[in-house]
Amino acid sequence: MAADQNGQRSLGEGAMLTLCNISAGYGSFRALFDVSLEVGAGEAIGVVGPNGAGKSTLMRVISGMLRASSGELVFEGRPLTHVPAHRIVEAGIAHVPEHRRLFARLTVEENLRIGAFLPQARRHYVERSEWVYALFPRLLERRRQLAGTLSGGEQQMVAIGRALMSKPKLLLMDEPSAGLAPLVVDQVFDLVRRIREEGYTVLIVEQNLQQVLDVVDRAYLLEVGRIRLSGLSAELKKNPAIRKAYIGL
Amino acid sequence: MDIYLFEAIINGILLGGVLALLALGLNLIFGVIDVVWICYAELVMCGMYMIFWLHSFFGWPILLASFAAILGVAGLGVLLHLLVISPILGSAPINQLLATGGMLFFLQSLATLLFGTDFRNIGVRLPLIELGDIFISYSRLLAFGTALIGAVALYLFLSRTYLGIAMRAIAQDREIMGLMGVDQRRVYLITSAVGGALAGLAACLLVLQYDVHPFIGLSFGPITFMICVLGGLGNMIGGFIAAFVMSQIIAVGGYYFSIEISYVLAFVFFIVLMFIRPQGLLAR
Amino acid sequence: MKNELARRLGALVVATLLLALVPLATSDYALHIAIQILLWGFVYTAWSLMGKFGLVSLGHGAFLGIGAYASPLLWNYAGLTPWLGIPIGILAAMLLALIIGYPCFRLRVVGHYFALVTLALSQVALLTIVAARDITGGSLGMTPKAVGHSWYALQFPEKPYFYAIALAVWVFGILIWHFVDIGKGRAALDAIAEDEGAAAAIGVDVMREKLRVTLASAALTAFGGALLSQYFMYVNPDTLSGIGVSLQIVFAAIAGGMYSALGPTAGGLFTIALPEILRVTMGTNFVGAANTIYGALLVIFIIFMPRGVIGLIESRLAAAPARKISKEPAA
Ligand SMILES: Nc1ncnc2c1ncn2[C@@H]1O[C@H](COP(=O)(O)OP(=O)(O)OP(=O)(O)O)[C@@H](O)[C@H]1O
Numbered sequence: 068m069a070a071d072q073n074g075q076r077s078l079g080e081g082a083m084l085t086l087c088n089i090s091a092g093y094g095s096f097r098a099l100f101d102v103s104l105e106v107g108a109g110e111a112i113g114v115v116g117p118n119g120a121g122k123s124t125l126m127r128v129i130s131g132m133l134r135a136s137s138g139e140l141v142f143e144g145r146p147l148t149h150v151p152a153h154r155i156v157e158a159g160i161a162h163v164p165e166h167r168r169l170f171a172r173l174t175v176e177e178n179l180r181i182g183a184f185l186p187q188a189r190r191h192y193v194e195r196s197e198w199v200y201a202l203f204p205r206l207l208e209r210r211r212q213l214a215g216t217l218s219g220g221e222q223q224m225v226a227i228g229r230a231l232m233s234k235p236k237l238l239l240m241d242e243p244s245a246g247l248a249p250l251v252v253d254q255v256f257d258l259v260r261r262i263r264e265e266g267y268t269v270l271i272v273e274q275n276l277q278q279v280l281d282v283v284d285r286a287y288l289l290e291v292g293r294i295r296l297s298g299l300s301a302e303l304k305k306n307p308a309i310r311k312a313y314i315g316l
Numbered sequence: 317m318d319i320y321l322f323e324a325i326i327n328g329i330l331l332g333g334v335l336a337l338l339a340l341g342l343n344l345i346f347g348v349i350d351v352v353w354i355c356y357a358e359l360v361m362c363g364m365y366m367i368f369w370l371h372s373f374f375g376w377p378i379l380l381a382s383f384a385a386i387l388g389v390a391g392l393g394v395l396l397h398l399l400v401i402s403p404i405l406g407s408a409p410i411n412q413l414l415a416t417g418g419m420l421f422f423l424q425s426l427a428t429l430l431f432g433t434d435f436r437n438i439g440v441r442l443p444l445i446e447l448g449d450i451f452i453s454y455s456r457l458l459a460f461g462t463a464l465i466g467a468v469a470l471y472l473f474l475s476r477t478y479l480g481i482a483m484r485a486i487a488q489d490r491e492i493m494g495l496m497g498v499d500q501r502r503v504y505l506i507t508s509a510v511g512g513a514l515a516g517l518a519a520c521l522l523v524l525q526y527d528v529h530p531f532i533g534l535s536f537g538p539i540t541f542m543i544c545v546l547g548g549l550g551n552m553i554g555g556f557i558a559a560f561v562m563s564q565i566i567a568v569g570g571y572y573f574s575i576e577i578s579y580v581l582a583f584v585f586f587i588v589l590m591f592i593r594p595q596g597l598l599a600r
Numbered sequence: 601m602k603n604e605l606a607r608r609l610g611a612l613v614v615a616t617l618l619l620a621l622v623p624l625a626t627s628d629y630a631l632h633i634a635i636q637i638l639l640w641g642f643v644y645t646a647w648s649l650m651g652k653f654g655l656v657s658l659g660h661g662a663f664l665g666i667g668a669y670a671s672p673l674l675w676n677y678a679g680l681t682p683w684l685g686i687p688i689g690i691l692a693a694m695l696l697a698l699i700i701g702y703p704c705f706r707l708r709v710v711g712h713y714f715a716l717v718t719l720a721l722s723q724v725a726l727l728t729i730v731a732a733r734d735i736t737g738g739s740l741g742m743t744p745k746a747v748g749h750s751w752y753a754l755q756f757p758e759k760p761y762f763y764a765i766a767l768a769v770w771v772f773g774i775l776i777w778h779f780v781d782i783g784k785g786r787a788a789l790d791a792i793a794e795d796e797g798a799a800a801a802i803g804v805d806v807m808r809e810k811l812r813v814t815l816a817s818a819a820l821t822a823f824g825g826a827l828l829s830q831y832f833m834y835v836n837p838d839t840l841s842g843i844g845v846s847l848q849i850v851f852a853a854i855a856g857g858m859y860s861a862l863g864p865t866a867g868g869l870f871t872i873a874l875p876e877i878l879r880v881t882m883g884t885n886f887v888g889a890a891n892t893i894y895g896a897l898l899v900i901f902i903i904f905m906p907r908g909v910i911g912l913i914e915s916r917l918a919a920a921p922a923r924k925i926s927k928e929p930a931a
């Protein structure tokens with residue numbers, strides 16, 4: 068695997084998040100096998116792969132929704148391997164889950180309030196919510212609307228806004244473009260760019276390989292629970308195997 | 317209109333206040349934790365005994381004793397959650413139902429053991445208020461007012477505070493609460509405490525009107541369950557309204573027939589409504 | 601299927617013969633306990649017919665109460681023999697089951713809702729009995745007019761008679777249990793318990809299956825109630841109807857194990873013998889002490905043995921050979 072050597076950027080101690088040989092699964096079923104990955108502060112990283120590869124599982128392990136059966140997870144020098152989810156948010160990792168998972172019978176504003184549940188976030192609720200509303204002016208008009216009645220694109224905005232309310236250092240996004248019209252997908256990727264520019268570190272799972280590689284610095288290719296390839300996005304775009312299998316060229 | 321009927325209607329509204337309080341507590345617990353405390357009325361019974369004990373035995377002033385009882389029952393709620401509910405949170409709903417049903421039996425017997433089956437009275441009887449020809453019991457008025465205040469306070473808590481919003485959210489998606497920084501176990505404990513405190517508050521109000529005995533829970537536990545189902549389990553507003561509907565049936569039925577018949581009427585009404593609106597009065 | 605049936609019947613016949621010998625060897629007191637265990641075991645078995653398919657009824661106190669009151673009332677006021685009074689009580693209980701069951705099943709009232717609706721039902725039955733105190737004696741209870749030993753009045757002061765009746769009825773209950781367990785409706789009921797919507801989608805007549813098992817369960821429960829009142833020659837609303845009794849029925853079935861034929865009867869052993877033992881050992885010094893311990897034990901049972909005693913024993917027995925087999929390929 069040639070791309071492996073090119074892909075390694077030397078991160079040294081600078082890595083914000085390090086996964087080392089993480090394995091995880093559901094009951095007796097194993098979905099991840101010895102996955103290692105690094106995210107440096109300020110980077111945007113993509114995780115791509117076919118359906119059922121274990122991408123969402125990987126995100127769940129990082130945010131503490133699922134326990135790793137072995138391996139290590141270190142965030143800013145702190146081991147977080149067996150820390151419960153609510154402590155991981157406290158440490159500064161926010162997770163925009165697959166399928167958005169909004170609280171449908173709460174208003175937009177209440178969804179954002181829940182995102183700011185942590186004491187440290189509550190203190191900055193007003194300025195954070197102003198910032199999120201500036202990012203998504205559409206939501207300001209719909210503050211009092213029940214989240215379940217929003218359009219798909221609007222719901223995705225709320226999901227991202229809700230995660231941003233905790234003022235995370237690292238933002239995990241699981242398929243933010245899923246189920247959206249092409250035009251809206253473009254908007255979502257614009258948004259990811261803007262969030263990056265605000266200085267957030269982003270780890271994003273996507274099916275939309277072409278577009279995600281335009282946004283991220285590096286990416287990992289996950290297949291049946293294992294990392295197959297990793298590298299700078301520019302190089303991955305040129306990789307013939309990837310082009311053939313995933314971009315369809 | 318017949319003056320006594322009018323009196324019955326007024327008393328029905330006032331009784332509705334206390335029932336509404338109980339329905340609120342039960343709905344809160346069901347909404348957040350997804351269990352039904354079958355022994356909820358028995359917690360009220362414990363609260364009534366606490367007041368009786370502290371007031372009549374240790375001579376505490378009634379207000380102080382009431383306050384202590386609210387805290388005490390809140391503590392019981394927490395204990396119930398820790399010892400009985402949390403070990404079986406993952407098991408079948410029927411087992412959760414039965415475990416709290418076992419607590420009903422346990423609390424009744426424990427009260428019998430400690431206090432005997434005598435009817436106890438705290439000896440505080442508030443005067444009747446005379447409005448023209450109508451007599452309204454002052455204690456019922458107090459109960460109604462307190463229940464209303466309690467309901468408003470709960471409403472504000474659930475709509476304005478972070479914790480309250482989290483409690484409403486948790487029923488919609490338990491799995492991702494952690495991602496919001498919410499510690500589910502802590503929310504459950506707080507909910508149990510609040511649910512217990514509401515039972516304690518109801519105890520303070522009921523002890524002014526009724527004698528305490530180990531089986532008193534049976535006289536308003538079942539009606540509270542009917543109210544909750546009628547209003548839609550977990551639906552606080554529905555439960556609140558249903559409490560007043562049911563209390564009217566009981567009060568007016570009691571005026572025309574006997575008190576037992578009025579409960580039977582309430583049940584028949586309940587069954588008929590189950591035919592028409594199975595998911596509760598306010599179901600969409 | 602045939603073999604299975606033969607095996608089950610064989611075990612039952614052996615058990616019955618052994619139990620039939622009991623009166624020869626024991627005192628009246630032991631017989632008194634044994635009769636209660638058999639009759640209550642019968643009632644618990646009747647409950648588990650529904651319970652094991654996820655239909656958790658907390659309303660069986662009502663069916664029991666109707667059965668228990670119908671024949672003494674008809675006997676005392678109309679001079680009607682229990683031979684007719686008991687069937688009338690059973691029919692009344694079935695009618696009530698239909699009145700409650702039909703709307704519940706039509707409107708898909710399940711789970712917590714079903715439990716709470718039926719819970720309210722059992723309390724209303726109790727209140728109705730109390731309210732009709734002019735004829736039922738209210739909470740003081742009532743006594744069928746005693747005529748001494750009589751087949752016509754179904755009254756037997758001698759214990760062995762009732763022991764024989766109780767044993768026969770209990771065997772009948774176990775047979776019904778097996779009948780449902782290997783019968784045609786079993787698969788349908790299992791499917792319903794698993795997922796009602798899916799069951800309906802594959803053509804199961806959900807309403808009919810549920811109603812059938814509910815009516816059967818109510819009828820048997822009322823029958824048990826009738827025999828209990830006939831045996832005790834006394835009925836009172838608290839011991840034979842209401843929430844307390846409903847809960848007791850469910851506990852016993854769960855504690856013994858509602859997924860096994862003998863589970864509910866084992867529950868009867870537990871709910872009848874245990875309070876009796878506690879009462880005898882504690883004396884009357886502490887009113888409520890026995891019940892307090894009993895209540896605590898119930899809760900502990902539910903938490904630690906959700907499949908009941910017999911269920912636990914069965915899974916142990918099943919696990920033991922399985923472990924041996926799994927070792928072989930490894931070695
Ligand atoms: N809750 C679960 N219980 C059991 N197995 C699960 C569960 N969630 C996921 N899996 C299994 O784990 C594997 C990986 O699932 P995962 O959701 O991580 O895939 P994914 O890469 O996110 O796929 P997609 O692109 O379709 O979202 C799949 O085989 C899936 O069936």
Ligand SMILES: [Mg+2]
Nearest residue numbers: 122123124165
């Ligand atoms: Mg996924």
